[in-house]
Amino acid sequence: MKAPSLSRREALRHLAAAGVLPIAGGWMGGCATEGGGAARPLVPASVASTDFGRMPDGRPVRLHTLTNVFGTSVSICDYGATITAIRVPDRAGQLANVVFGGDSMDDYLKGMPAASVIGRYANRIGGARFPLDGQEVRVTANEGRHHLHGGRQGFASKLWQSRTMVKDWSAIAEFRHRSVDGEEGFPGNLEVVVTYAWNDLSELLITYQAETDRPTVVNLTNHAYFNLAGAGNGDVLGHELQLDADHYTPTDGALIPTGELASVVGTPLDFRDLRRIGERIGDIRGPRGYDHNFVLRRPVEGLAWAAKVIERNCGRQLSCQTTEPGVQLYTANHFDGVHQPRHGAFCLETQHFPDSPNRPEFPSTVVRPGKPYQSQTRFRFKTDRTAGW
Numbered sequence: 147m148k149a150p151s152l153s154r155r156e157a158l159r160h161l162a163a164a165g166v167l168p169i170a171g172g173w174m175g176g177c178a179t180e181g182g183g184a185a186r187p188l189v190p191a192s193v194a195s196t197d198f199g200r201m202p203d204g205r206p207v208r209l210h211t212l213t214n215v216f217g218t219s220v221s222i223c224d225y226g227a228t229i230t231a232i233r234v235p236d237r238a239g240q241l242a243n244v245v246f247g248g249d250s251m252d253d254y255l256k257g258m259p260a261a262s263v264i265g266r267y268a269n270r271i272g273g274a275r276f277p278l279d280g281q282e283v284r285v286t287a288n289e290g291r292h293h294l295h296g297g298r299q300g301f302a303s304k305l306w307q308s309r310t311m312v313k314d315w316s317a318i319a320e321f322r323h324r325s326v327d328g329e330e331g332f333p334g335n336l337e338v339v340v341t342y343a344w345n346d347l348s349e350l351l352i353t354y355q356a357e358t359d360r361p362t363v364v365n366l367t368n369h370a371y372f373n374l375a376g377a378g379n380g381d382v383l384g385h386e387l388q389l390d391a392d393h394y395t396p397t398d399g400a401l402i403p404t405g406e407l408a409s410v411v412g413t414p415l416d417f418r419d420l421r422r423i424g425e426r427i428g429d430i431r432g433p434r435g436y437d438h439n440f441v442l443r444r445p446v447e448g449l450a451w452a453a454k455v456i457e458r459n460c461g462r463q464l465s466c467q468t469t470e471p472g473v474q475l476y477t478a479n480h481f482d483g484v485h486q487p488r489h490g491a492f493c494l495e496t497q498h499f500p501d502s503p504n505r506p507e508f509p510s511t512v513v514r515p516g517k518p519y520q521s522q523t524r525f526r527f528k529t530d531r532t533a534g535w
Contacts, residue, residue: 191215191317191346193310198223198230199251201305207251210310212317212344218527220344221247225254226262226302227321227340229370234348234527237461242376244462244527246491259478259486261370262302263340263354264295266325266332267511268367269439269474269500272402276503278333278512279361283503285331292400295369297330301338302369316343316351327360334360336513348527356519363511364519365498367470371478371491374457374464381489382477383424386456389417389473391440395499395508399432403501403508407441415440420456423477423492435477435489439499442471449524453494461530468496468523471509496523 191214198209209230213219218241221231230247248258267285274287286297295302306321318341325336341353354366373382394415395403410416414426415438427435444450452473453466466473474495481490502508513519 191312191315191344193312193317193319195310198225201225201251202255205305207305208308210308210319212310212319212342214317214344214346214348215315216346216348217241218344218348220342220350222319222321222342223251224306224308224321225251226260226304227306227308227323227342228254228263228302229261229342229368232350232370232527234462235529237529237531242379242460244372244374244377244464246371246373246377246486259371259481259491260302261368263306263321263366264369264495265301265338265364265366266296266330266336267293267363267503268295268365268369268495268497270294270400270402272400272501272504274331276363278363278503283331283333283363290400292402293330299330301325301366306340316345318343332362334358334362336362336364338366340366350525350527352523352525354519354521356513357515358513358519359515361512361514363503364513365502365511366519366521367474367495367497368523369493369495371493372455372464373491374455374462375460378487378490381424381487382492383422383427383489384457384459385423385492386420386458387417387423387475387492388420388454389440389475390443390451390453391473392418392443393441395439395441395472397432397438397500401433401437401500403439403499403505405505405507410440417475420454424489427477427489433479435479436475436492437477437479439472439474439497441499442468442473444471449522452496455492455494456530458530463528463530463532465526465528466494466496466523467526469521470496470498470523472497472499474500496521 198207209223211221231243232245233241246259271293274293275284320341339355343351393407414429449467455464476493478491499508502511
């Protein structure tokens with residue numbers, strides 16, 4: 147006998163009732179929440195765009211909110227293609243924003259930690275120089291004598307062009323930026339497209355694409371500051387983290403890799419099994435917390451599992467998959483305890499390794515004409531009442 151067919155909405159209701167999908171609504175203490183009350187009705191995925199403020203030169207900035215059938219949402223603004231909010235439920239269905247973000251452009255102009263796209267080269271390039279096809283390329287030195295996160299005016303500070311759509315059960319925002327030849331010292335005109343797709347599984351798929359007209363180096367990521375208890379709701383030292391990494395890249399005092407791939411065994415960097423982030427953070431030498439690149443195992447091609455984070459008080463969980471060979475764990479070591487809670491967030495910056503342009507033994511970051519750059523990272527949000535990853 148042929149099983150009766152279900153509409154998309156009916157199928158989603160069955161999945162939510164079975165605990166396979168999260169749905170907003172209800173109440174329970176233990177985590178920061180927004181709103182409350184009765185469960186929200188299922189409505190189609192949607193995109194809403196609103197004014198977000200203006201750049202210092204007067205250009206308008208728009209905010210785009212992607213909402214799925216269950217009412218969970220992601221908001222991204224044109225400035226830096228920055229994620230300003232990710233609102234997902236706890237185990238009782240209460241929504242909270244789990245990423246640090248501002249309510250308007252003014253917050254970012256005042257220095258709000260930003261979940262922006264980082265480029266043209268995320269992380270560090272030692273000595274702000276590197277060889278490329280027999281020539282030395284010199285880029286902006288904006289952290290002492292080194293280059294960090296694209297320079298003084300990297301992609302995080304640019305006004306991106308955007309468009310939105312709903313397609314294949316996902317709400318989508320696409321951002322475009324042209325980085326001109328010589329910007330921050332990098333060769334080649336680089337056409338960059340970053341796409342955020344938010345689906346009914348509360349998965350955020352970030353796709354990075356870039357094409358160049360001259361050989362150059364590219365390493366793109368997003369610098370989201372997560373706190374699964376709700377942004378601003380205490381520190382993340384009690385969050386539990388697991389990383390699919392047996393090795394990391396040791397660094398010198400300036401956080402430039404030495405070229406070695408060292409084992410995590412017997413070190414505070416061993417997150418092969420779930421451990422509290424704060425369990426051994428005091429044993430870290432050098433930085434005031436974690437700021438380390440981990441070498442992912444990557445047992446499969448394409449999107450491979452990289453990390454899992456659990457906040458047990460409210461039940462929110464985050465998993466990360468990526469096509470990248472590494473991920474930088476950063477524990478918001480610069481949060482001062484006044485404007486933001488000390489260690490009030492963690493970052494999982496999927497990436498190629500720091501200083502790869504100077505390290506031929508590392509995976510290459512060189513991009514050439516006719517061979518586009520492409521990278522993907524997927525963050526999935528669930529609760530301890532949601533089945534599977």
